[in-house]
Amino acid sequence: MKMTKLLALVLVIALAVCAFAACGGNDTEEPKTNLEGVNPDTGDDSNVNVDGVDPAPVATELGKTTLVMGTNAEFEPFEYRDNDEIVGYDVETAKAIADFVDMDFDIEDMAFDSLITALNSGQIDMVVAGMSVTEERLEEVNFSNPYYRAAQVIIVPKEGATVASSADLAGKKIGVQEGTTGDIYVEENVENADLNRFKKAVDAAIDLANGRLDAVVLDEQPALRIVAQNDALTVLDEALTEEEYAIAVRKDNPELLNAINACLDDLAETGKKDELLEKYGLSVDDAE
Protein backbone atom coordinates (compact mmCIF):
# COMPACT_ATOMS: atom_id res chain seq x y z
CA MET A 1 0.00 0.00 0.00
CA LYS A 2 2.82 2.36 0.91
CA MET A 3 4.54 1.44 -2.33
CA THR A 4 1.59 2.70 -4.33
CA LYS A 5 1.81 6.00 -2.49
CA LEU A 6 5.50 6.19 -3.34
CA LEU A 7 4.77 5.46 -6.96
CA ALA A 8 2.08 8.12 -6.96
CA LEU A 9 4.57 10.63 -5.55
CA VAL A 10 7.10 9.89 -8.27
CA LEU A 11 4.37 10.24 -10.90
CA VAL A 12 3.29 13.58 -9.48
CA ILE A 13 6.88 14.84 -9.73
CA ALA A 14 7.16 13.56 -13.29
CA LEU A 15 3.91 15.35 -14.14
CA ALA A 16 5.15 18.58 -12.57
CA VAL A 17 8.29 18.39 -14.71
CA CYS A 18 6.23 17.83 -17.83
CA ALA A 19 4.06 20.79 -16.88
CA PHE A 20 7.17 22.95 -16.63
CA ALA A 21 8.26 21.66 -20.01
CA ALA A 22 4.94 22.61 -21.56
CA CYS A 23 5.05 26.01 -19.91
CA GLY A 24 8.52 26.62 -21.31
CA GLY A 25 7.32 25.69 -24.76
CA ASN A 26 4.58 28.26 -24.68
CA ASP A 27 6.79 30.91 -23.22
CA THR A 28 9.28 31.00 -26.06
CA GLU A 29 6.53 31.52 -28.59
CA GLU A 30 5.14 34.58 -26.87
CA PRO A 31 6.04 37.82 -28.62
CA LYS A 32 8.97 39.50 -26.90
CA THR A 33 8.29 42.88 -25.42
CA ASN A 34 10.50 44.91 -23.15
CA LEU A 35 9.73 47.41 -20.41
CA GLU A 36 8.72 50.11 -22.87
CA GLY A 37 6.49 47.70 -24.76
CA VAL A 38 8.69 47.84 -27.84
CA ASN A 39 9.51 44.62 -29.66
CA PRO A 40 13.33 44.63 -29.76
CA ASP A 41 13.44 42.38 -32.82
CA THR A 42 11.59 44.83 -35.01
CA GLY A 43 12.60 47.94 -33.07
CA ASP A 44 13.66 51.08 -34.85
CA ASP A 45 17.42 51.17 -35.41
CA SER A 46 17.95 54.29 -37.51
CA ASN A 47 20.33 55.65 -34.92
CA VAL A 48 23.44 53.76 -36.09
CA ASN A 49 27.01 54.90 -35.27
CA VAL A 50 30.29 54.64 -37.20
CA ASP A 51 30.88 50.98 -36.39
CA GLY A 52 27.43 50.13 -37.66
CA VAL A 53 26.35 49.53 -34.10
CA ASP A 54 24.09 51.65 -31.99
CA PRO A 55 24.70 51.02 -28.30
CA ALA A 56 21.29 52.25 -27.19
CA PRO A 57 19.26 49.19 -28.28
CA VAL A 58 21.28 46.98 -25.92
CA ALA A 59 19.56 48.38 -22.84
CA THR A 60 16.26 48.03 -24.67
CA GLU A 61 17.06 44.48 -25.70
CA LEU A 62 17.93 43.51 -22.13
CA GLY A 63 15.07 45.54 -20.70
CA LYS A 64 17.16 47.01 -17.86
CA THR A 65 19.83 49.57 -17.10
CA THR A 66 22.58 47.41 -15.55
CA LEU A 67 24.84 45.13 -17.57
CA VAL A 68 25.77 42.13 -15.42
CA MET A 69 29.04 40.32 -16.05
CA GLY A 70 29.23 36.72 -14.84
CA THR A 71 32.63 35.37 -13.94
CA ASN A 72 34.59 33.06 -11.67
CA ALA A 73 37.12 35.28 -9.92
CA GLU A 74 39.70 32.53 -9.42
CA PHE A 75 41.47 33.01 -12.73
CA GLU A 76 44.39 35.36 -12.44
CA PRO A 77 45.18 37.55 -14.38
CA PHE A 78 41.84 37.56 -16.19
CA GLU A 79 39.69 37.81 -13.05
CA TYR A 80 40.76 37.52 -9.44
CA ARG A 81 40.27 39.10 -6.05
CA ASP A 82 42.49 41.93 -4.94
CA ASN A 83 41.53 42.86 -1.37
CA ASP A 84 38.08 41.41 -1.97
CA GLU A 85 37.60 43.54 -5.07
CA ILE A 86 37.26 41.65 -8.34
CA VAL A 87 39.86 42.89 -10.82
CA GLY A 88 41.59 41.64 -13.96
CA TYR A 89 41.84 41.90 -17.70
CA ASP A 90 38.33 40.56 -18.28
CA VAL A 91 36.83 42.87 -15.66
CA GLU A 92 38.29 45.98 -17.31
CA THR A 93 37.18 44.77 -20.73
CA ALA A 94 33.66 44.18 -19.41
CA LYS A 95 33.61 47.64 -17.80
CA ALA A 96 34.59 49.12 -21.16
CA ILE A 97 31.67 47.27 -22.76
CA ALA A 98 29.25 48.63 -20.17
CA ASP A 99 30.57 52.14 -20.86
CA PHE A 100 30.27 51.53 -24.58
CA VAL A 101 26.58 50.65 -24.33
CA ASP A 102 26.04 53.35 -21.70
CA MET A 103 24.79 51.01 -18.97
CA ASP A 104 25.60 50.56 -15.28
CA PHE A 105 27.93 47.68 -14.49
CA ASP A 106 27.80 44.83 -12.01
CA ILE A 107 29.71 41.57 -11.45
CA GLU A 108 28.36 38.20 -10.32
CA ASP A 109 31.11 35.89 -9.06
CA MET A 110 30.07 32.22 -9.23
CA ALA A 111 31.32 28.67 -9.91
CA PHE A 112 32.74 28.38 -13.42
CA ASP A 113 30.54 25.42 -14.28
CA SER A 114 27.40 27.44 -13.47
CA LEU A 115 28.14 30.40 -15.73
CA ILE A 116 26.35 29.25 -18.89
CA THR A 117 23.34 28.06 -16.90
CA ALA A 118 23.20 31.43 -15.15
CA LEU A 119 23.51 33.24 -18.48
CA ASN A 120 20.64 31.34 -20.07
CA SER A 121 18.45 31.76 -17.01
CA GLY A 122 18.98 35.53 -17.13
CA GLN A 123 20.91 36.02 -13.87
CA ILE A 124 23.81 37.45 -15.84
CA ASP A 125 24.01 39.09 -19.28
CA MET A 126 27.44 38.04 -20.47
CA VAL A 127 30.10 35.57 -19.44
CA VAL A 128 33.56 37.18 -19.34
CA ALA A 129 35.59 34.51 -17.63
CA GLY A 130 38.46 33.42 -19.85
CA MET A 131 35.92 31.04 -21.35
CA SER A 132 37.12 29.08 -24.38
CA VAL A 133 34.89 28.66 -27.39
CA THR A 134 33.80 25.01 -27.77
CA GLU A 135 31.25 23.19 -29.94
CA GLU A 136 29.19 22.19 -26.90
CA ARG A 137 29.07 25.73 -25.55
CA LEU A 138 28.15 27.10 -28.99
CA GLU A 139 25.03 24.95 -28.88
CA GLU A 140 23.88 26.89 -25.83
CA VAL A 141 25.20 30.44 -26.30
CA ASN A 142 26.73 32.84 -28.81
CA PHE A 143 30.35 33.89 -28.53
CA SER A 144 31.92 37.24 -29.41
CA ASN A 145 35.04 37.45 -31.56
CA PRO A 146 37.91 35.79 -29.67
CA TYR A 147 40.16 38.09 -27.63
CA TYR A 148 42.95 35.82 -26.38
CA ARG A 149 44.66 32.60 -27.49
CA ALA A 150 44.94 30.06 -24.69
CA ALA A 151 46.11 26.53 -24.05
CA GLN A 152 45.79 23.85 -21.40
CA VAL A 153 49.04 23.04 -19.64
CA ILE A 154 50.20 20.53 -17.02
CA ILE A 155 51.32 21.60 -13.54
CA VAL A 156 53.58 19.13 -11.71
CA PRO A 157 55.68 19.16 -8.54
CA LYS A 158 59.27 20.36 -9.08
CA GLU A 159 60.65 17.34 -7.26
CA GLY A 160 59.60 13.73 -7.66
CA ALA A 161 57.21 14.44 -10.54
CA THR A 162 55.67 11.30 -12.05
CA VAL A 163 54.46 13.15 -15.14
CA ALA A 164 56.91 14.61 -17.67
CA SER A 165 54.59 15.02 -20.67
CA SER A 166 50.98 14.46 -21.70
CA ALA A 167 51.87 10.85 -22.59
CA ASP A 168 52.45 10.14 -18.87
CA LEU A 169 49.00 11.33 -17.77
CA ALA A 170 47.29 7.95 -18.36
CA GLY A 171 46.24 6.27 -15.14
CA LYS A 172 47.45 9.16 -12.97
CA LYS A 173 45.68 11.23 -10.33
CA ILE A 174 44.83 14.46 -12.10
CA GLY A 175 43.25 17.59 -10.66
CA VAL A 176 41.12 19.97 -12.74
CA GLN A 177 38.57 22.73 -12.26
CA GLU A 178 35.06 21.39 -12.82
CA GLY A 179 33.49 22.23 -16.19
CA THR A 180 36.61 23.80 -17.70
CA THR A 181 38.18 22.73 -20.99
CA GLY A 182 40.94 21.10 -18.92
CA ASP A 183 38.32 18.89 -17.23
CA ILE A 184 36.82 17.94 -20.58
CA TYR A 185 40.27 17.39 -22.17
CA VAL A 186 41.33 14.91 -19.49
CA GLU A 187 37.97 13.14 -19.52
CA GLU A 188 38.07 12.66 -23.28
CA ASN A 189 41.77 12.15 -23.96
CA VAL A 190 43.44 10.55 -20.97
CA GLU A 191 42.93 6.83 -20.38
CA ASN A 192 42.04 5.59 -16.89
CA ALA A 193 42.63 8.98 -15.35
CA ASP A 194 41.69 9.32 -11.68
CA LEU A 195 39.99 12.66 -12.27
CA ASN A 196 39.54 15.01 -9.30
CA ARG A 197 37.21 17.88 -10.15
CA PHE A 198 37.53 20.88 -7.84
CA LYS A 199 35.35 23.98 -7.78
CA LYS A 200 38.52 26.09 -7.63
CA ALA A 201 41.76 25.48 -9.49
CA VAL A 202 43.66 26.64 -6.40
CA ASP A 203 42.27 23.72 -4.37
CA ALA A 204 43.60 21.32 -7.02
CA ALA A 205 47.00 23.04 -6.78
CA ILE A 206 46.96 22.66 -2.96
CA ASP A 207 46.38 18.91 -3.32
CA LEU A 208 49.16 18.73 -5.92
CA ALA A 209 51.57 20.58 -3.65
CA ASN A 210 50.91 18.24 -0.72
CA GLY A 211 51.42 15.18 -2.89
CA ARG A 212 47.88 13.87 -3.25
CA LEU A 213 47.80 14.44 -7.04
CA ASP A 214 50.27 13.65 -9.82
CA ALA A 215 49.36 16.61 -12.02
CA VAL A 216 46.90 19.45 -12.51
CA VAL A 217 45.61 20.40 -15.96
CA LEU A 218 44.73 24.08 -16.20
CA ASP A 219 44.72 27.10 -18.52
CA GLU A 220 48.23 28.40 -19.14
CA GLN A 221 48.02 31.91 -17.68
CA PRO A 222 46.36 31.03 -14.35
CA ALA A 223 48.71 28.02 -14.13
CA LEU A 224 51.72 30.35 -14.45
CA ARG A 225 50.31 32.60 -11.69
CA ILE A 226 49.71 29.65 -9.35
CA VAL A 227 53.23 28.35 -9.94
CA ALA A 228 54.69 31.81 -9.35
CA GLN A 229 53.12 31.75 -5.87
CA ASN A 230 54.14 28.19 -5.04
CA ASP A 231 57.82 27.25 -5.06
CA ALA A 232 57.15 23.52 -5.07
CA LEU A 233 55.30 23.54 -8.42
CA THR A 234 56.22 24.06 -12.05
CA VAL A 235 54.49 24.13 -15.44
CA LEU A 236 55.48 21.69 -18.20
CA ASP A 237 56.43 23.27 -21.52
CA GLU A 238 53.74 21.56 -23.57
CA ALA A 239 50.40 22.90 -24.81
CA LEU A 240 47.68 20.23 -24.69
CA THR A 241 45.11 22.25 -26.63
CA GLU A 242 44.68 25.34 -28.74
CA GLU A 243 41.82 27.48 -27.52
CA GLU A 244 40.39 30.94 -27.86
CA TYR A 245 38.77 32.97 -25.12
CA ALA A 246 35.62 34.86 -26.06
CA ILE A 247 32.67 36.54 -24.37
CA ALA A 248 29.45 34.51 -24.21
CA VAL A 249 25.97 36.03 -24.55
CA ARG A 250 22.46 34.59 -24.80
CA LYS A 251 21.38 33.60 -28.29
CA ASP A 252 18.45 36.03 -28.18
CA ASN A 253 20.71 39.05 -27.54
CA PRO A 254 22.11 39.90 -31.00
CA GLU A 255 22.34 43.63 -30.20
CA LEU A 256 24.53 42.95 -27.18
CA LEU A 257 26.74 40.62 -29.24
CA ASN A 258 27.19 43.29 -31.93
CA ALA A 259 27.99 45.90 -29.34
CA ILE A 260 30.57 43.64 -27.64
CA ASN A 261 32.32 42.94 -30.96
CA ALA A 262 32.32 46.63 -31.84
CA CYS A 263 33.70 47.49 -28.41
CA LEU A 264 36.46 44.84 -28.68
CA ASP A 265 37.45 46.29 -32.09
CA ASP A 266 37.39 49.75 -30.58
CA LEU A 267 39.65 48.68 -27.68
CA ALA A 268 42.12 47.15 -30.15
CA GLU A 269 42.14 50.17 -32.49
CA THR A 270 42.58 52.77 -29.77
CA GLY A 271 45.48 50.87 -28.20
CA LYS A 272 43.55 50.40 -24.97
CA LYS A 273 43.76 46.62 -25.40
CA ASP A 274 47.56 46.63 -25.53
CA GLU A 275 47.60 48.77 -22.40
CA LEU A 276 45.41 46.26 -20.60
CA LEU A 277 47.51 43.30 -21.79
CA GLU A 278 50.64 44.96 -20.50
CA LYS A 279 49.00 45.95 -17.22
CA TYR A 280 48.09 42.32 -16.50
CA GLY A 281 51.33 40.82 -17.78
CA LEU A 282 49.75 39.13 -20.79
CA SER A 283 51.50 38.50 -24.09
CA VAL A 284 50.49 40.77 -26.97
CA ASP A 285 51.32 37.86 -29.32
CA ASP A 286 48.55 35.75 -27.81
CA ALA A 287 45.96 38.49 -28.07
CA GLU A 288 43.74 38.61 -31.12
Add this chain to the structure above:
Amino acid sequence: MNGILLWFSEFGASFAESFEKNLIRQDRWLSLLRGLGMTVELTVGAILLGTVLGILLCLMKLSSVKPLSAFAKGYIRVFRGTPLVVQLLIIYFGVFGSIQALRFVPKEVAAIVAFGLNSGAYIAELLRGGIVSVDQGQVEAGRSLGLSSWQTMRYIVLPQGIKIAFPTYTQEFIVLIKETAIAGYIALEDLTKKGDIIRSRTFSPWLPLLTVAVIYLVITTALEIIFGRVERRLRESDNR
Protein backbone atom coordinates in the same frame (compact mmCIF):
# COMPACT_ATOMS: atom_id res chain seq x y z
CA MET B 1 9.86 36.99 -13.39
CA ASN B 2 11.62 37.17 -16.71
CA GLY B 3 14.34 34.95 -15.26
CA ILE B 4 11.83 32.35 -14.16
CA LEU B 5 10.21 32.32 -17.57
CA LEU B 6 13.62 31.88 -19.14
CA TRP B 7 14.36 28.95 -16.87
CA PHE B 8 11.16 27.37 -18.07
CA SER B 9 12.09 28.08 -21.66
CA GLU B 10 14.95 25.60 -21.25
CA PHE B 11 12.13 23.08 -21.47
CA GLY B 12 11.10 24.61 -24.78
CA ALA B 13 13.41 22.05 -26.25
CA SER B 14 11.31 18.98 -25.75
CA PHE B 15 11.54 17.07 -22.50
CA ALA B 16 12.57 13.94 -24.36
CA GLU B 17 15.53 15.65 -25.96
CA SER B 18 16.70 16.98 -22.63
CA PHE B 19 16.24 13.52 -21.11
CA GLU B 20 18.36 11.96 -23.84
CA LYS B 21 21.08 14.56 -23.51
CA ASN B 22 21.31 14.58 -19.73
CA LEU B 23 20.73 10.95 -18.83
CA ILE B 24 21.17 8.62 -21.79
CA ARG B 25 24.04 10.17 -23.76
CA GLN B 26 27.51 8.96 -22.66
CA ASP B 27 25.75 6.64 -20.17
CA ARG B 28 25.22 9.54 -17.84
CA TRP B 29 22.58 7.64 -15.82
CA LEU B 30 25.30 5.14 -15.00
CA SER B 31 27.48 7.94 -13.73
CA LEU B 32 24.62 9.02 -11.44
CA LEU B 33 24.33 5.45 -10.13
CA ARG B 34 28.04 5.39 -9.34
CA GLY B 35 27.57 8.68 -7.52
CA LEU B 36 24.72 7.13 -5.56
CA GLY B 37 27.10 4.33 -4.59
CA MET B 38 29.50 6.91 -3.16
CA THR B 39 26.67 8.65 -1.28
CA VAL B 40 25.65 5.32 0.30
CA GLU B 41 29.26 4.50 1.17
CA LEU B 42 29.76 7.87 2.86
CA THR B 43 26.45 7.71 4.73
CA VAL B 44 26.88 4.17 6.01
CA GLY B 45 30.50 4.79 6.99
CA ALA B 46 29.58 8.00 8.78
CA ILE B 47 26.60 6.55 10.65
CA LEU B 48 28.73 3.63 11.90
CA LEU B 49 31.52 5.91 13.10
CA GLY B 50 28.99 8.41 14.42
CA THR B 51 27.10 5.76 16.40
CA VAL B 52 30.22 4.41 18.12
CA LEU B 53 31.40 7.94 18.87
CA GLY B 54 27.92 9.04 19.90
CA ILE B 55 27.54 6.22 22.45
CA LEU B 56 30.98 7.00 23.91
CA LEU B 57 30.33 10.74 24.07
CA CYS B 58 26.89 10.22 25.57
CA LEU B 59 28.27 8.00 28.34
CA MET B 60 31.08 10.54 28.92
CA LYS B 61 28.65 13.41 29.17
CA LEU B 62 26.44 11.51 31.64
CA SER B 63 29.46 10.36 33.63
CA SER B 64 30.17 11.87 37.02
CA VAL B 65 33.89 12.09 36.20
CA LYS B 66 34.35 15.83 35.58
CA PRO B 67 37.07 15.81 32.85
CA LEU B 68 35.13 13.25 30.81
CA SER B 69 31.86 15.13 30.87
CA ALA B 70 33.66 18.42 30.23
CA PHE B 71 35.38 16.93 27.17
CA ALA B 72 32.11 15.56 25.80
CA LYS B 73 30.39 18.89 26.38
CA GLY B 74 33.16 20.77 24.56
CA TYR B 75 33.22 18.28 21.68
CA ILE B 76 29.47 18.47 21.17
CA ARG B 77 29.52 22.27 21.33
CA VAL B 78 32.27 22.55 18.70
CA PHE B 79 30.83 20.03 16.24
CA ARG B 80 27.23 21.18 16.53
CA GLY B 81 28.12 24.85 16.59
CA THR B 82 30.10 25.06 13.34
CA PRO B 83 29.03 24.41 9.74
CA LEU B 84 29.62 20.86 8.52
CA VAL B 85 31.15 22.09 5.29
CA VAL B 86 33.78 24.05 7.24
CA GLN B 87 34.54 20.94 9.29
CA LEU B 88 34.89 18.88 6.11
CA LEU B 89 37.32 21.38 4.55
CA ILE B 90 39.38 21.65 7.75
CA ILE B 91 39.59 17.87 8.11
CA TYR B 92 40.45 17.24 4.43
CA PHE B 93 42.80 20.12 3.61
CA GLY B 94 43.98 20.78 7.15
CA VAL B 95 44.14 17.63 9.26
CA PHE B 96 44.50 15.00 6.54
CA GLY B 97 46.44 17.33 4.25
CA SER B 98 49.16 18.40 6.66
CA ILE B 99 49.81 15.23 8.64
CA GLN B 100 52.26 13.17 6.57
CA ALA B 101 50.86 9.78 7.62
CA LEU B 102 47.29 10.75 6.72
CA ARG B 103 48.02 12.51 3.45
CA PHE B 104 47.54 9.52 1.19
CA VAL B 105 44.48 8.12 2.91
CA PRO B 106 41.70 7.95 0.26
CA LYS B 107 39.54 11.05 0.40
CA GLU B 108 36.43 8.91 1.00
CA VAL B 109 37.95 8.08 4.37
CA ALA B 110 38.60 11.76 5.14
CA ALA B 111 34.98 12.51 4.28
CA ILE B 112 33.64 9.61 6.37
CA VAL B 113 35.73 10.83 9.30
CA ALA B 114 34.41 14.38 8.89
CA PHE B 115 30.77 13.30 8.59
CA GLY B 116 31.19 10.71 11.34
CA LEU B 117 32.79 13.13 13.82
CA ASN B 118 29.94 15.56 13.20
CA SER B 119 27.26 12.92 13.41
CA GLY B 120 28.76 11.59 16.65
CA ALA B 121 27.98 14.90 18.35
CA TYR B 122 24.33 14.79 17.27
CA ILE B 123 23.91 11.09 18.10
CA ALA B 124 25.41 11.64 21.58
CA GLU B 125 22.83 14.30 22.28
CA LEU B 126 19.86 12.34 20.94
CA LEU B 127 20.88 9.26 22.95
CA ARG B 128 21.32 11.40 26.06
CA GLY B 129 17.90 12.89 25.42
CA GLY B 130 16.42 9.37 25.34
CA ILE B 131 18.19 8.24 28.49
CA VAL B 132 17.39 11.27 30.65
CA SER B 133 13.75 11.14 29.65
CA VAL B 134 13.39 7.73 31.34
CA ASP B 135 11.54 8.45 34.59
CA GLN B 136 13.81 8.74 37.63
CA GLY B 137 11.39 6.39 39.45
CA GLN B 138 12.58 3.58 37.15
CA VAL B 139 16.12 4.02 38.43
CA GLU B 140 14.94 4.10 42.03
CA ALA B 141 12.87 0.97 41.47
CA GLY B 142 15.82 -0.83 39.95
CA ARG B 143 18.17 0.18 42.72
CA SER B 144 15.69 -0.80 45.43
CA LEU B 145 15.38 -4.25 43.83
CA GLY B 146 19.07 -4.66 44.52
CA LEU B 147 20.48 -4.01 41.05
CA SER B 148 23.80 -2.22 40.84
CA SER B 149 23.79 1.21 39.19
CA TRP B 150 25.36 -0.32 36.04
CA GLN B 151 22.76 -3.13 36.02
CA THR B 152 19.99 -0.56 36.40
CA MET B 153 21.44 1.35 33.44
CA ARG B 154 21.94 -1.78 31.35
CA TYR B 155 18.63 -3.59 31.98
CA ILE B 156 16.18 -0.85 32.84
CA VAL B 157 17.19 2.61 31.64
CA LEU B 158 19.01 1.85 28.37
CA PRO B 159 16.31 -0.35 26.76
CA GLN B 160 13.70 2.33 27.39
CA GLY B 161 16.02 5.22 26.51
CA ILE B 162 17.04 3.65 23.22
CA LYS B 163 13.41 3.13 22.29
CA ILE B 164 12.65 6.78 22.99
CA ALA B 165 15.72 7.89 21.02
CA PHE B 166 15.11 5.57 18.05
CA PRO B 167 12.94 7.89 15.92
CA THR B 168 15.45 10.75 16.27
CA TYR B 169 18.29 8.36 15.49
CA THR B 170 16.70 7.22 12.23
CA GLN B 171 16.08 10.86 11.41
CA GLU B 172 19.80 11.51 11.88
CA PHE B 173 20.52 8.74 9.35
CA ILE B 174 18.21 10.40 6.83
CA VAL B 175 19.76 13.82 7.52
CA LEU B 176 23.21 12.33 6.92
CA ILE B 177 22.23 11.03 3.48
CA LYS B 178 21.39 14.60 2.49
CA GLU B 179 24.35 16.18 4.26
CA THR B 180 26.89 14.07 2.36
CA ALA B 181 25.89 16.18 -0.66
CA ILE B 182 28.70 18.59 0.26
CA ALA B 183 31.35 15.93 -0.46
CA GLY B 184 31.88 17.60 -3.83
CA TYR B 185 33.78 20.37 -2.03
CA ILE B 186 36.75 18.02 -1.76
CA ALA B 187 36.29 16.68 -5.33
CA LEU B 188 34.55 13.51 -4.19
CA GLU B 189 31.99 12.38 -6.73
CA ASP B 190 28.82 11.60 -4.81
CA LEU B 191 25.31 11.75 -6.26
CA THR B 192 25.04 15.54 -6.07
CA LYS B 193 28.47 16.11 -7.62
CA LYS B 194 27.70 13.70 -10.48
CA GLY B 195 24.53 15.65 -11.24
CA ASP B 196 26.56 18.85 -11.06
CA ILE B 197 29.16 17.46 -13.48
CA ILE B 198 26.41 16.52 -15.95
CA ARG B 199 25.08 20.07 -15.60
CA SER B 200 28.54 21.47 -16.34
CA ARG B 201 28.55 19.46 -19.60
CA THR B 202 24.98 19.92 -20.80
CA PHE B 203 24.29 23.35 -19.24
CA SER B 204 20.73 22.20 -18.44
CA PRO B 205 19.48 23.95 -15.31
CA TRP B 206 16.66 21.50 -14.57
CA LEU B 207 17.03 17.89 -15.51
CA PRO B 208 20.33 16.80 -13.93
CA LEU B 209 19.54 18.38 -10.56
CA LEU B 210 15.86 17.34 -10.60
CA THR B 211 16.89 13.75 -11.28
CA VAL B 212 19.32 13.91 -8.38
CA ALA B 213 16.60 15.38 -6.15
CA VAL B 214 14.13 12.64 -7.11
CA ILE B 215 16.70 9.93 -6.33
CA TYR B 216 17.33 11.43 -2.86
CA LEU B 217 13.59 11.74 -2.30
CA VAL B 218 12.90 8.12 -3.27
CA ILE B 219 15.63 6.88 -0.94
CA THR B 220 14.67 9.03 2.04
CA THR B 221 10.98 8.20 1.56
CA ALA B 222 11.71 4.47 1.37
CA LEU B 223 13.80 4.73 4.54
CA GLU B 224 11.08 6.68 6.36
CA ILE B 225 8.65 3.88 5.51
CA ILE B 226 11.01 1.14 6.71
CA PHE B 227 11.98 3.00 9.90
CA GLY B 228 8.30 3.75 10.53
CA ARG B 229 7.53 0.03 10.50
CA VAL B 230 10.37 -0.78 12.89
CA GLU B 231 9.20 2.01 15.18
CA ARG B 232 5.66 0.63 15.22
CA ARG B 233 6.99 -2.79 16.12
CA LEU B 234 9.00 -1.26 18.98
CA ARG B 235 5.83 0.44 20.23
CA GLU B 236 3.79 -2.77 20.27
CA SER B 237 5.06 -3.64 23.73
CA ASP B 238 3.71 -0.34 25.08
CA ASN B 239 0.10 -1.35 24.58
CA ARG B 240 0.08 -4.38 26.78
